[in-house]
Each structure stands twice: as C-alpha cells, then as structure tokens.
Amino acid sequence: MARRPSVFVRPLSMDEGRKLQRITRTSKDPVRMRRAIVVMMSGQGQAVRDITSLLQVSEDYVRDVIHAFNERGFDALDPKWSGGRPRRIGEQVRDWICLIARTSPAQCGLTGFSTWSLTKLRDHLVGQGIVAEISRETLRRILHDGGVSWQTTTTWKASPDPEFIPKMRRILDLYDHPPADGRVVCVDEFGPLNLLPRKGKAWRPQRRPRRQRATYHRYDGVMHMLAALDLATGKLFYRIRDRKRSTEFLDLLKVLRRRWPGEKLYLICDNFSPHRHPTVRAWCQANAVELVFLPTYGSWLNWIEAEFAALRYFALNGTDHRSHTEQNMAIAGYVRWHNHRAQPKVNFATDSPIRTWTDYPAKAA
Known part of the structure; x- marks a missing residue:
C-alpha cells in the first residue's frame, strides 16, 4: 500500500514561531498545547510520521491539525467542540429530581428512611414515572449540576435572649x-x-501518621x-x-x-x-x-x-x-x-x- 504524501504547515513568521513556543511552555490546556507542538514540529520540517511517533497520536489527527492551522491560523489551536448528544432528560425534569433529592424520603412515601441513597432515589424516580431509566452516575451528575451535594446535617442554636x-x-x-x-x-x-x-x-512522611497512646485512667x-x-x-x-x-x-x-x-x-x-x-x-x-x-x-x-x-x-x-x-x-x-x-x-x-x-x-x- 502506497504511503500517503506528507503535509507540512505553511511557512511561519518569527512572531508566529515565538508565539507557538510560548504556548507549548505555558499553556494549561493540554489540547491547545498538543496542537501547538504539532504545528511547531511541522514548521521545523518534521514529517507527519515523525510527529505521530513522538506524540503517540494518529496520522489523521496530525494532518487535521496542520490543515486547520493552514486555513484558520491560531484559532485552529482552540477547536470548537460540538455539544455532543442532546440531553434525554430536560431541564424541568432535572429541577424536579433535585427537588426530590432535597426532600425527606418519608415525605415521598418511603417510610423507614430518613435520607436518600443514589440507588433508592433512582428506583423512586423510575417507579413514579418521572424518568424511564437513569443510571446512578447520571443521577449524581444531575445533582452536582443542580448544586445538590451530600452533606452532614449540622445544628444551629439560636439565642432565646430577647435582648x-x-x-x-x-x-x-x-x-x-x-x-x-x-x-x-x-x-x-x-x-x-x-x-x-x-x-x-504535623508534617509527617506519607501514610505514616504520628501515633498517640491510649488512656484509660486519668x-x-x-x-x-x-x-x-x-x-x-x-x-x-x-x-x-x-x-x-x-x-x-x-x-x-x-x-x-x-x-x-x-x-x-x-x-x-x-x-x-x-x-x-x-x-x-x-x-x-x-x-x-x-x-x-x-x-x-x-x-x-x-x-x-x-x-x-x-x-x-x-x-x-x-x-x-x-x-x-x-x-x-x-x-x-x-x-x-x-x-x-x-x-x-x-x-x-x-x-x-x-x-x-x-x-x-x-x-x-
């Protein structure tokens, strides 16, 4: 099978080269950094197969990055990801799930329980027909996105002092x-x-906490x-x-x-x-x-x-x-x-x- 012809990035100016070098050193976005490395290596004359060998990526990925940079310049280093598959659970149902999670199970007819687990909450939602099916991980993410977290109950003692x-x-x-x-x-x-x-x-070696004696008589x-x-x-x-x-x-x-x-x-x-x-x-x-x-x-x-x-x-x-x-x-x-x-x-x-x-x-x- 004939090898596909190699492609190279367009000629880079001195300013573009310095900018690419700065991105590869300081960028906190791994995707942006990896794409900048591909462009910089191609600008140095390295072939597609050499770049794939070094970065452990596919040839198609390297070619797509080079073509995108040649067409759009530095905007190609920040790809616009699509939104993915549309949500199957709408915003209204998500809000309703968060509301139920904040409610005591006893108020929802689940007697004998004072708090929800993800499994019990999922079974309740499916049993009530609120959702057809839902995994525990999806349920956890819905609660996280809705600002509902697993917390310990605390007390507040208000002062009865009239003054x-x-x-x-x-x-x-x-x-x-x-x-x-x-x-x-x-x-x-x-x-x-x-x-x-x-x-x-205290500062101690990892997994080696300081031990204290136990006391039985004082x-x-x-x-x-x-x-x-x-x-x-x-x-x-x-x-x-x-x-x-x-x-x-x-x-x-x-x-x-x-x-x-x-x-x-x-x-x-x-x-x-x-x-x-x-x-x-x-x-x-x-x-x-x-x-x-x-x-x-x-x-x-x-x-x-x-x-x-x-x-x-x-x-x-x-x-x-x-x-x-x-x-x-x-x-x-x-x-x-x-x-x-x-x-x-x-x-x-x-x-x-x-x-x-x-x-x-x-x-x-």
Whole structure:
C-alpha cells in the first residue's frame, strides 16, 4: 500500500514561531498545547510520521491539525467542540429530581428512611414515572449540576435572649469605638485542662501518621485557665487555677484592676454564674469595672474565643503532656510568643452578616 504524501504547515513568521513556543511552555490546556507542538514540529520540517511517533497520536489527527492551522491560523489551536448528544432528560425534569433529592424520603412515601441513597432515589424516580431509566452516575451528575451535594446535617442554636440585638450592638460598639475613658477587655475561662493525648496535625512522611497512646485512667484531675484579652494591645493575661469559682474570677479582676489603675475597665464576659455572683458585681461597681454580658448563646461575640482557638491549635493539639506543670509551661511559652507579636485588635467581623441583623433570631434560623 502506497504511503500517503506528507503535509507540512505553511511557512511561519518569527512572531508566529515565538508565539507557538510560548504556548507549548505555558499553556494549561493540554489540547491547545498538543496542537501547538504539532504545528511547531511541522514548521521545523518534521514529517507527519515523525510527529505521530513522538506524540503517540494518529496520522489523521496530525494532518487535521496542520490543515486547520493552514486555513484558520491560531484559532485552529482552540477547536470548537460540538455539544455532543442532546440531553434525554430536560431541564424541568432535572429541577424536579433535585427537588426530590432535597426532600425527606418519608415525605415521598418511603417510610423507614430518613435520607436518600443514589440507588433508592433512582428506583423512586423510575417507579413514579418521572424518568424511564437513569443510571446512578447520571443521577449524581444531575445533582452536582443542580448544586445538590451530600452533606452532614449540622445544628444551629439560636439565642432565646430577647435582648440579643441591643446586647450585640453594645459589644460591637465597644469593639468599633473603644471608650476614651477606659479600656475594653474580653475575659473568659479556657478548659478544662486535663492530661490526655490530643489529636493534632504535623508534617509527617506519607501514610505514616504520628501515633498517640491510649488512656484509660486519668488520675491528675483538671485545671482551668482564666484569661483576659486586652483589645488595646492584643495581649493575653491569664491565671491557671484548680477551680473556676467566683473567688478565682474575682482574683483575676483584681489583677487586671492593678494593671491599669485610673482607667475604667469594660469587661466582655459570658453569663457563667461566677461572673454574675453578687460579690463580683459589688466589687466591680466599687472599682470602676463595668461587666458587659454577652447575649445567651452568644459566646462567638467574645473576641477572646479566637485566641483560645489558636492556643488550642498551636500549643495543645498533637501533645501528650504527662503533668500539669509540663502542660502549663507549654501554655506559658505560647502566650509569651503571642504577646511579643501582639497587635491592637481592630475590625471585628466587619464583613459579617451580623452587622445587618435587626430581627434575630428570625434571620439566624
């Protein structure tokens, strides 16, 4: 059988050659890159059979690319693919499938089930005559295209506090406009600090995670960290105690009072009973300390919670301290590192929807 005559790309200019070279080096589209290589090799005088041997493609493919480039130029590197076979399932039926997938099976008459599997959903669609037939893969793609994904159910606890909005706005105002006559400090408890192996993340060889021991008995009890975050400097101040009663909380407040004499303290705190103890309230009233309480279930408004999350992640996760002294030293080391790099706390949740909430908990729910 006679070999078909070889074809070559038309003569290329210097600019076209540089452009083709740039495409072969930087293009992220494998089709565009492969077509540019074919054109560039043909422009260098290599025959069709040499190009097919190197790129492992058919001679027809190489000839089609060369002819297309000779006719349309660089537009031939981006072929306009046809849409393929028309969809057998229309848009209205696809929307209906996504709606059913978001509905509980019990509401569709499938008692005893609380969620769909792809198989059960397919059987239901065929049984109800919504589609004549459909594969699980097609069903999965329809759900994906419709923005329906397999997710874990989560909970949302809306605050029942009737004064949620006023309390939230009071706290946000203190964050945004620190009072000239004093200092805003966020206080809270962190813990309990018990001794146990903690899960964490670390750089390790692939498929060789760090192993932690199992614990069955913990004889050393727990401790508690009472901490304060000064928004003006971003620094943390804390005490670790065996308990977290009103007595320990009041001791922390006295330390803060001595640290900033002559300034009124605005303390952001939650509704934990020691914070509202009559002894604590009386002392605060007599010592220029205003307790600004968070709304019920509104601990996320306390700026110190973010610092606690960082403390847990960097200082405790992945550790297995065998004594409270060892664990307390780790916490102390992290706090020193944090305070050395601390910056004033500004711009609390400036882009968050909570800034526009006026009818909570309706919006939260």
